[in-house]
Amino acid sequence: MNLQSQVAKWLADNPAAGEFWRRFRRRLTGRHKKRVVMLAVAGIVAGGGLIGGAYFYDSVQEPGELNLTNNTEIFARDNATQLARLGSQNRVEVPLEKLTPQVQKALIAGEDKHFYEHDGIDLGGIARAAWNNFTGGETQGGSTITQQYARQAAGDLEISYARKLREAIMARKLEDNYSKEQILSFYLNTVYFGRGAHGIGAAAETYFAIPPDKLETLTVAQAAVLGAVLRQPEGKDGYDPAQNPQNAQDRWAYVLNNMIEMDWLSQQDRDAMKYPAPADPKAPKAGELQSPESAKSAAWGYNDRATGHIIKYIEAELEQRGVKQELRDRGLNDWMSAGLRIVTTIDPRAQAALEAQLNRGAEGSPMRAQKDNLLAAGVAIEPGNGRVLAYYGGNNKGTDTDWASDAEPHPPASSFKPYTLAAALAANISTQSIWDASEMKKGVNGAQFDVANAGRENSSLSCGTRCTLETLMIQSFNVAFFKVAQKIGPDKVATMAKNAGVKTMWTTAPFQPVHLDKGVPAGRSTFDYHVGFGQYPVSVIDHASGMATLAGHGVYATPHFLLSVDRKNRQTGAWEKMASGDERLAPKQTIPRAVADEVTYVLKKVPSTQGHTLSGRQVASKSGTWENGQNAGTNAHAWYVGYTEQIATAIWVGSRDHNATPIKDPKGNNIFGSGLPGQMWENFMNEAHKVLQLPAKRMTDGTGGRLGDRNAGEFPATFGRDREWPKPDRSKPPRWPR
Numbered sequence: 001m002n003l004q005s006q007v008a009k010w011l012a013d014n015p016a017a018g019e020f021w022r023r024f025r026r027r028l029t030g031r032h033k034k035r036v037v038m039l040a041v042a043g044i045v046a047g048g049g050l051i052g053g054a055y056f057y058d059s060v061q062e063p064g065e066l067n068l069t070n071n072t073e074i075f076a077r078d079n080a081t082q083l084a085r086l087g088s089q090n091r092v093e094v095p096l097e098k099l100t101p102q103v104q105k106a107l108i109a110g111e112d113k114h115f116y117e118h119d120g121i122d123l124g125g126i127a128r129a130a131w132n133n134f135t136g137g138e139t140q141g142g143s144t145i146t147q148q149y150a151r152q153a154a155g156d157l158e159i160s161y162a163r164k165l166r167e168a169i170m171a172r173k174l175e176d177n178y179s180k181e182q183i184l185s186f187y188l189n190t191v192y193f194g195r196g197a198h199g200i201g202a203a204a205e206t207y208f209a210i211p212p213d214k215l216e217t218l219t220v221a222q223a224a225v226l227g228a229v230l231r232q233p234e235g236k237d238g239y240d241p242a243q244n245p246q247n248a249q250d251r252w253a254y255v256l257n258n259m260i261e262m263d264w265l266s267q268q269d270r271d272a273m274k275y276p277a278p279a280d281p282k283a284p285k286a287g288e289l290q291s292p293e294s295a296k297s298a299a300w301g302y303n304d305r306a307t308g309h310i311i312k313y314i315e316a317e318l319e320q321r322g323v324k325q326e327l328r329d330r331g332l333n334d335w336m337s338a339g340l341r342i343v344t345t346i347d348p349r350a351q352a353a354l355e356a357q358l359n360r361g362a363e364g365s366p367m368r369a370q371k372d373n374l375l376a377a378g379v380a381i382e383p384g385n386g387r388v389l390a391y392y393g394g395n396n397k398g399t400d401t402d403w404a405s406d407a408e409p410h411p412p413a414s415s416f417k418p419y420t421l422a423a424a425l426a427a428n429i430s431t432q433s434i435w436d437a438s439e440m441k442k443g444v445n446g447a448q449f450d451v452a453n454a455g456r457e458n459s460s461l462s463c464g465t466r467c468t469l470e471t472l473m474i475q476s477f478n479v480a481f482f483k484v485a486q487k488i489g490p491d492k493v494a495t496m497a498k499n500a501g502v503k504t505m506w507t508t509a510p511f512q513p514v515h516l517d518k519g520v521p522a523g524r525s526t527f528d529y530h531v532g533f534g535q536y537p538v539s540v541i542d543h544a545s546g547m548a549t550l551a552g553h554g555v556y557a558t559p560h561f562l563l564s565v566d567r568k569n570r571q572t573g574a575w576e577k578m579a580s581g582d583e584r585l586a587p588k589q590t591i592p593r594a595v596a597d598e599v600t601y602v603l604k605k606v607p608s609t610q611g612h613t614l615s616g617r618q619v620a621s622k623s624g625t626w627e628n629g630q631n632a633g634t635n636a637h638a639w640y641v642g643y644t645e646q647i648a649t650a651i652w653v654g655s656r657d658h659n660a661t662p663i664k665d666p667k668g669n670n671i672f673g674s675g676l677p678g679q680m681w682e683n684f685m686n687e688a689h690k691v692l693q694l695p696a697k698r699m700t701d702g703t704g705g706r707l708g709d710r711n712a713g714e715f716p717a718t719f720g721r722d723r724e725w726p727k728p729d730r731s732k733p734p735r736w737p738r
Contacts, residue, residue: 069198070339070568074314077387077563081348083307086336092201093339093568096185098215099200099223105264106223107188107200110255111230112145113262115184120146120175121168146171149187193226194233194240195292200226207241208276209286217287220265221273224255225289241278242292249275306355307346309393309402310561314342317562322580341566341575345387349691350647354378354390356687357680358651361395366680373661374671376680377403378651379544379559380688383643385585386548386557390688393540403652406513409506409537410652414454414476415624415639415673416497416534418550418599420484421473423496425595425708427488431470431602432705433713435484437477438465449529451482454627466715470602470705474609476623478533483714485532493531495520497538499590501545501556506537534624543641544650550599550620551643553700554591594707601702603642610674612640612682617689618699619644621681623673634662635670640677645697647688651681 071087085092096104108115121144143151150170174183193203201212207229208222225241228251232238241248252275259265279288315335318324324335332338358376360367367376380390393404401408421431438458440451456477461467472480485493494505498516506513507526514526521527527536541559549556565581568574603620607613610623621642628636636659641650653676655661663671671677688694710717 069334069337071202072336072338072340072342074311074342074344076344076346076348076351078348079343083305083344083346084311086311088334088337089198090196090202090206091189091198092212093189093199094201094212094215096181096188098212099188099218100216102220102264103218103223104184104188105259105262106220106255107227107230108145108184109224109258109262109264110227110251111148113258115145116180118144120144120171120183144171145187146174146183149183149190150174191230192233193229194238203229207290208288209279209284209290214286219287220259220269222276222287224252224259225276227255228252240292241289306359306392306395307351309405310344310346310388310391312402312405313388313561314344317560318565318581321562321582321584323565323578326578326580339568340578341568342581343563343565344561345382345389345563346391346561347389347692350380350390350688351392353684353687353691354380354392355395357684358392359395366676366683369666370676371664371666373655373657374653374663375403375656376651376653376677377408377540378649378680378684379404379541380647380649380684381544381548381559383548383551383645383648384555384557384587386545386559386587387563388541388559388561389647390684391541391561401656403654404540406504406539406542409504409513409539410637410639410654411537411626412534412543412639412641413624413626413637413673414478414534415543415622415641415650416538417473417476417481417532417624418603418622419497419500419502419546420481420493420532421469421602422500422550422591422595422599423488423493424469424484425598426496426592427492427712428708429469429484429488429712430705430708430710430717431473431598432468432710432717433708434466434710434715434717435469435472435480435713436465436715437461437467437472437480440479440482449482451479451530453477453479454625468705468717469713470605473602474605481532482529483532485529487712490524490527490529490531491520491522494527496591497546499556500547500549501559502538502542503545504539504542505531508536534626540650540652543639543652544648547641547643547650548648549591550596550603551645551648552587552596553593554589554596555587556590557585557587594703597700598702598705598707600699601704604699604701607642610678612642612674612678614644614682614689615686617644617696619685620699621678623678625673628659628662630659631662633670634664635672636663638663638671638673638675638677640673640681642681642685644685644689644694645699646692646694647685649681649685649688651677651684653677653680 069087069089069091071085071090071092073082073092074084074086075082147168189199189201192198193206195206197203197206201215203226204210204215204218204222205212207226208218210218225248228248229239231251233240237247238244239248239251256265256270256273260267260270276289279285279290281291284290318335327333327335327338356362357365358367358378359365360370362368367374375394376392377394378390378392379388381388391404393402394400425431437453439453440447440449442448442450456475458465461471461475463471469480469484494516497505498520503517504513504515505527514521530536545559548559560583562581563583565578566575567578569576600620603622604618607619607621612621613619619642621640624639624641625635626637628634636654638653639651643649653663653671655663665671665676
């Protein structure tokens with residue numbers, strides 16, 4: 001049986017292949033039929049190319065079915081400030097309409113100037129590839145844009161006759177089902193431009209610093225550079241302007257000349273056109289030709305920002321809200337490459353204000369003059385809804401230590417006492433109850449522990465050894481709060497901290513986390529009485545959350561970073577909201593309002609004693625300093641925490657080697673919570689309220705000491721010399737006795 005008879009029999013025995021062959025031939029002109037027959041013969045001889053062709057025609061995925069890798073972009077709450085662009089590939093799909101018609105043509109003039117005229121197939125190229133493969137010649141390219149896209153869609157970059165057959169069949173299917181504009185859009189959003197840029201959206205930004213949402217500003221001259229690069233983006237003979245400038249400019253001229261030939265560009269406009277100028281490496285500008293070095297620091301990635309640390313929180317929230325599961329159901333297992341647009345709670349103005357204080361690289365930052373071992377972390381939260389306004393755990397790419405996270409807890413010291421005071425109030429102990437805060441020495445007067453007041457002496461108190469709990473909070477005497485924990489139980493203090501927002505505390509020997517939201521250990525089994533004055537480490541974000549609950553009158557809202565999640569509709573180019581990504585606020589009254597407001601009443605008296613009042617605003621705050629156990633007389637951790645009605649903030653300062661090196665200022669003096677952390681807290685809070693244009697609000701006063709039992713302390717609370725405080729009449733509004 002001759003070869004022609006073999007082909008006829010094979011087509012008769014394979015109906016799908018026969019139908020494909022008939023449809024394929026109907027689309028051909030007479031002058032091409034001989035080539036196709038030759039190609040078919042070569043395919044049969046070389047191993048059944050038409051069988052593969054029929055299979056690919058029936059099974060090829062159409063563009064709308066493909067889950068292309070696209071960058072996920074993360075923005076601040078203004079929906080404009082980009083915090084990060086993530087993904088395994090640098091790709092951002094953009095609608096074709098973002099490009100002017102002439103720019104579109106500049107991008108394809110070098111690759112396929114007859115794109116608008118053919119049916120998607122370069123028959124000559126297919127035949128040459130088949131013949132060269134059959135005869136042992138060199139493999140060749142020469143595919144149309146439709147074929148190139150088909151190859152990208154199939155993930156097949158091999159150059160051979162078999163690939164050419166598959167390309168041709170897939171290209172025919174594309175041309176049957178899609179318009180030229182749609183095919184061009186598919187191609188420009190998937191083709192590789194070099195420098196890690198996939199698609200025109202990433203390419204324009206990588207080569208010219210033009211972001212995807214400004215793509216309409218791309219010029220013909222710039223587009224011709226990108227169109228030239230497509231021929232061979234990388235390699236010693238490639239067309240990257242930085243690697244082979246002469247090659248690149250020659251190819252650029254070729255692209256423009258093709259445009260003239262096709263009447264897409266006038267000779268006059270061509271003569272006036274200049275090759276784009278290279279950017280100054282020290283001060284690159286948008287529109288100039290960027291170097292590969294500047295491209296590496298473009299928008300793809302974390303941008304070396306402090307907000308890189310929030311990515312881990314974003315991912316956790318996407319899982320919790322079901323977004324990642326929804327993506328998995330669509331066959332998208334990598335959320336960073338799923339083409340999401342995520343809007344966060346981060347306010348760029350507040351973030352800038354926080355970094356201006358804590359980032360030693362920022363001009364004017366108080367950290368700039370500090371010793372090299374010192375670092376700072378801080379978190380600001382909006383009371384009532386839990387939105388994290390600003391976050392600083394260190395200025396890096398999100399891969400190094402995050403000093404504000406649960407991974408790096410720090411002993412809060414006296415800044416923890418507001419929770420102990422709240423626990424006392426919840427146990428019916430008034431802020432006006434009387435306590436002896438004298439230093440405790442084990443074995444003296446029945447004391448079982450050694451507890452000091454961190455350098456404070458009772459002699460500094462006008463009330464001596466009979467002081468109110470309010471006074472001892474303002475003056476920050478440890479012993480009194482140790483005794484409160486003894487009286488009510490350390491588990492009650494830990495429970496109050498949990499209710500405020502401290503979800504994890506660490507034990508000290510051994511050092512390990514205790515997740516309070518999974519249950520607070522009873523009695524002294526895990527935390528001892530020292531919890532009353534902040535021995536056990538907590539994270540900066542948890543501490544800020546606790547302050548936000550007190551500021552919110554006892555209403556706890558889970559601190560979070562995720563506001564909304566959108567995913568682009570690849571057919572329309574429009575962003576569509578993913579319902580599973582919506583912000584889910586579920587504030588809950590976890591501390592009685594009267595208790596929270598009474599704590600605020602006391603904490604409002606602290607700032608004036610430490611010099612950290614806010615301009616024209618009422619504020620509640622507390623400092624904390626933890627001594628360095630390895631170096632007597634020095635400190636290891638310093639905090640300042642506090643809030644207004646609108647912002648709650650916690651700031652910590654410590655050493656990057658943890659407790660090994662004491663924290664000292666440039667003059668060698670110990671740093672205390674009321675010092676450097678307090679100053680940065682005050683500066684940030686003043687600036688944040690100013691830039692956010694938050695009006696001054698009066699803070700709730702509480703009852704002024706009338707909540708709880710004044711006689712619940714160590715000693716009776718007397719009014720005058722010999723009369724006890726009257727018990728409050730709860731049937732009427734409380735009043736001071738006259």
